[in-house]
Amino acid sequence: MARDRxxxxxxxxxxxMKLFLKGERCLTEKCAIERRSYPPGEHGRGRIKQSEYLxxxxxxxxxRRYYGLxxxxxxxxxxxxxxxxxxxxENLLRMLETRLDNVVYRLGFAASRAQARQLVRHGHFHxxxxxxxxxxxxxxxxxxxxxxxxxxxxQVIRDATDLTASVAPxxxxxxxxxxxxxxxxxxxxxxxxxxxxxxxxxxxxx
Numbered sequence: 383m384a385r386d387r388x389x390x391x392x393x394x395x396x397x398x399m400k401l402f403l404k405g406e407r408c409l410t411e412k413c414a415i416e417r418r419s420y421p422p423g424e425h426g427r428g429r430i431k432q433s434e435y436l437x438x439x440x441x442x443x444x445x446r447r448y449y450g451l452x453x454x455x456x457x458x459x460x461x462x463x464x465x466x467x468x469x470x471x472e473n474l475l476r477m478l479e480t481r482l483d484n485v486v487y488r489l490g491f492a493a494s495r496a497q498a499r500q501l502v503r504h505g506h507f508h509x510x511x512x513x514x515x516x517x518x519x520x521x522x523x524x525x526x527x528x529x530x531x532x533x534x535x536x537q538v539i540r541d542a543t544d545l546t547a548s549v550a551p552x553x554x555x556x557x558x559x560x561x562x563x564x565x566x567x568x569x570x571x572x573x574x575x576x577x578x579x580x581x582x583x584x585x586x587x588x
Contacts, residue, residue, distance in 0.1 A: 438585035445577045449478045450495050455518075460586050471579030472570045479568050479575075482509065483517035485527065489555045489562040490546030491539045506535045521564050529560040536560065550574075 446456045463473035478484065483492075483499040486507060492498035499517045501507065507514060508528045509521065521527070529539055543557040552568040555561075 435585075438581045441577050441579075441581040442585050445478070445575065445579070445582060448495075448575060448577070449481070449484060450499060451478075457586075460582070471583045474582065475570065475573050475575060475577075475579055476568055477520065479573055480521050480564075481517065482507070482514060482519040482521055482527075485521050485553065485562070485564070488550045489527065489553055490543045490549060490557060491529070491555075491560065491562070493542045493545055497538075497542070501535055501539070504535070506530050506533045506539070523564050523566050525564045527562040527564075 442456070446453065449456075451459075459477050460470075460474055463470050463477060466473045479488075483495055483502050486492050486498040486502060487495045491507075492501055502517045502519075503515055505513050505515045506529060508530055509519065510526055511528075513530060529536060533539075539560060540557075543560075546555075546557070549555045550568065551572050552564070552566050554563040554565055
């Protein structure tokens with residue numbers, strides 16, 4: 383399974399904002415953005431010439447890193463989004479949001495998407511009573527997500543719920559029973575991903 387092993391904090395610094403890639407650490411003063419808000423590298427403090435292409439590229443990279451995807455995976459999602467009905471950018475975000483690893487994170491069952499991905503891969507979650515260990519599995523309305531009975535990760539999951547301030551309005555979470563439900567497809571206004579999806583569409587449309 384291909385994974386991006388580059389330093390997480392440098393990714394946040396490159397995009398100039400918190401992407402919450404390291405869970406609890408991102409909420410403390412140890413966060414790299416708090417200490418060094420400039421881009422990494424020898425020329426990080428230098429002036430960068432802005433261009434239309436650069437803005438589009440940065441939005442795409444930001445979204446890709448936010449959801450923890452490789453370039454080929456992200457491009458595949460975009461291709462699928464163009465074939466669906468409706469607005470391409472919103473279709474893209476909706477598919478990314480309804481990945482199982484993202485939903486586990488949004489429900490508060492993991493401190494970060496990377497942790498959610500690992501928990502799913504190790505088989506700690508069931509969807510509608512069936513064990514699913516594919517992070518990219520697409521959930522749909524009325525799906526029920528539960529923690530596997532006797533899971534060795536229950537304490538890790540409960541610790542993650544303590545960090546959760548709120549749950550997305552298109553989801554329903556029971557942190558005591560460690561269960562979640564997909565209420566509906568997420569609307570764009572209910573997705574707080576800090577990207578301008580129109581710039582991503584412009585980039586791939588060239």
